[in-house]
Amino acid sequence: MKIAPGKGIKRVAFRTASATVFTLRSCIQKLIEDGIIDNEGTPTKKQMLHLSPKMIAMSADHLGSTSLGNIKLQKLKDFKALWHPVGIQLVGLLNRVLAHPPVACFMSHCGWNSTMEGICNGVPFLCWPFFGDQMHNENYICNVWKVGIGFNRDERPLITGKEIKTKLEELLENGKYKAKVLDLKERVTNCIKEGGSSHNNLKHFVK
Structure with a gap:
């Protein structure tokens, strides 16, 4: 990911995680600004959150276990993650x-x-x-x-x-x-x- 920009190569991340994970990542800064989590990713109080109109409510208590506290990851620039719901053939x-x-x-x-x-x-x-x-x-x-x-x-x-x-x-x-x-x-x-x-x-x- 670090080498690609200098080589003029487009960067794309593909991860088999739920939409919740990607939505949370995109909302980190706003969650901090709204006082819902602190700078370490820890919830400041008990409450229910609606991160997206198409998602059901989730408890703020669950945010602390989603590894939101990595400030270096929060400040990454020039990188955008696009989530698409895709089906994967499971063979494990x-x-x-x-x-x-x-x-x-x-x-x-x-x-x-x-x-x-x-x-x-x-x-x-x-x-x-x-x-x-x-x-x-x-x-x-x-x-x-x-x-x-x-x-x-x-x-x-x-x-x-x-x-x-x-x-x-x-x-x-x-x-x-x-x-x-x-x-x-x-x-x-x-x-x-x-x-x-x-x-x-x-x-x-x-x-």
């Missing part, structure tokens, strides 16, 4: 495991790659996010797409074996989660086919 080991017929659900940390792998294989989620955009991805999985269930922590706060058993039984006994993820799988698959929106976005990106 996890993808082969999820495609196996006996797999009934996916206990996931809700990283974006794992989210796409679960959806593309039509497998409902048990969500256990840790950091970054994972909490926001969980929000989409559970509350927008409704293809999974999250866990509730107790007063310690821990996720108990009983809580895992309860949510697992709910996920497997209620057919709506499987039905919804299969419907979402079909829509995603159509997007990455030739002529689909993700296929066209990838062609545009390459051009």
